[in-house]
Amino acid sequence: MIVKSSEFTTSAVYESQYPTDGLDEIALAGRSNVGKSSLINTLLKRKNLARTSSSPGKTQTLNFYKVNGDFYLVDVPGYGYAKVSKKQREEFGQMIQDYLETRAYLKGLIILIDGRHAPTDDDIAMFDYAQYLKLPILVVATKMDKVKKNAFNKTYSAFNKALGLSKLDNVDFLCFSSVDKLHVDELGKWIDDRLQE
Ligand code: GTP
Numbered sequence: 001m002i003v004k005s006s007e008f009t010t011s012a013v014y015e016s017q018y019p020t021d022g023l024d025e026i027a028l029a030g031r032s033n034v035g036k037s038s039l040i041n042t043l044l045k046r047k048n049l050a051r052t053s054s055s056p057g058k059t060q061t062l063n064f065y066k067v068n069g070d071f072y073l074v075d076v077p078g079y080g081y082a083k084v085s086k087k088q089r090e091e092f093g094q095m096i097q098d099y100l101e102t103r104a105y106l107k108g109l110i111i112l113i114d115g116r117h118a119p120t121d122d123d124i125a126m127f128d129y130a131q132y133l134k135l136p137i138l139v140v141a142t143k144m145d146k147v148k149k150n151a152f153n154k155t156y157s158a159f160n161k162a163l164g165l166s167k168l169d170n171v172d173f174l175c176f177s178s179v180d181k182l183h184v185d186e187l188g189k190w191i192d193d194r195l196q197e
């Protein structure tokens, strides 16, 4: 993927607020603070297009970013953040569920999981849910700049054990770092491939 232009287009909570120009979409999901908004900035080579924060719970709506006038990257609020109220958690869950279950333009889901640890129960639940929806999935291990190169295999093994990656042919896996810009081209290629299917 060659990124020629990128712009924030719209925030949405309800279906009536989603974009209406009929472009394909690729969405991101993952725990709060895992690095979703940072990945968008890294891929689009923009410093602060998607707002990031060191405290979790920064992204609170579905945020649509138009890329090359051709498709949308959709930043989704993180799950598993204990400090938001139960009611707010339920509303987030409903917003994400409504989007993932009804959006015909959605061509793939990128699930980000912290590469320093084994997937949590929340991560496994998100992954199983995406599988149930039969979406093409890219599992991205994030913050791999914090993991020694010779431990990358251990990250894959832990992810494979928790998610059964090697047995699934609609699922790909990538180690990623927004700090080191690791595997940015591979990420762009995965998105290109989903848009061409
Ligand atoms: P929510 O919007 O709260 O769901 O979080 P998010 O998943 O969008 O995370 P965000 O991109 O805001 O990043 C959270 C924190 O992790 C920030 O302090 C980032 O600087 C840091 N971070 C993101 N990506 C990386 C990475 O690849 N390596 C390291 N070391 N830190 C990262």
Ligand code: MG
Pocket (backbone or CB within 6 Å): 036, 037, 038, 051, 052, 058, 059, 075
């Ligand atoms: Mg965010």
